[in-house]
Amino acid sequence: MAKANKRIEQSNLCTGCGVCVSVCPINTKLRKADEFDPDDTAKMAIRVVDGKALVNEVTCISCGACARSCPVQSLSVVELATA
Template sequence: MAKADKKNKKIVQSEKCIGCGICYSVCPVNAKLIKNDDFDPDTADLALRVIDGKAVIDDEFCVRCGACSKICPVESLTVVEVESASA
């Protein structure tokens, strides 16, 4: 996904998250990191983590592909378009 696309999208989470972790497992950023032999979930630059039973998106590493929102069984995650600051 192009950087321009990333800047125009955001993942929004509702309070419906049940902490199942399915989103964590389908995230392409996470999947790439998890394959590394030296993977450490505490220090890795993950796009998505499950903390205290809730999915937490890191906007710095998230590529806004929407894989998490498509797989979420309770529709807690949604990709939304955001307006450009220069508009």
């Protein structure tokens, strides 16, 4: 899938609840893969690190599911300017 010209921005509202981590389709796909190692979370598109959700800009497809699901609206989808 082509990566949209968007990125996900985090704010300081995040409580680390993990809702975004569980709704992310990339994470779901990874978890379903036979070779998924629960200790290897580096490929996850979003994960909670030190009490805050952290987006992996390499694997995130900017679908916005995490932002729509965050109970405190901590994440936002930002359109990137096209050059």
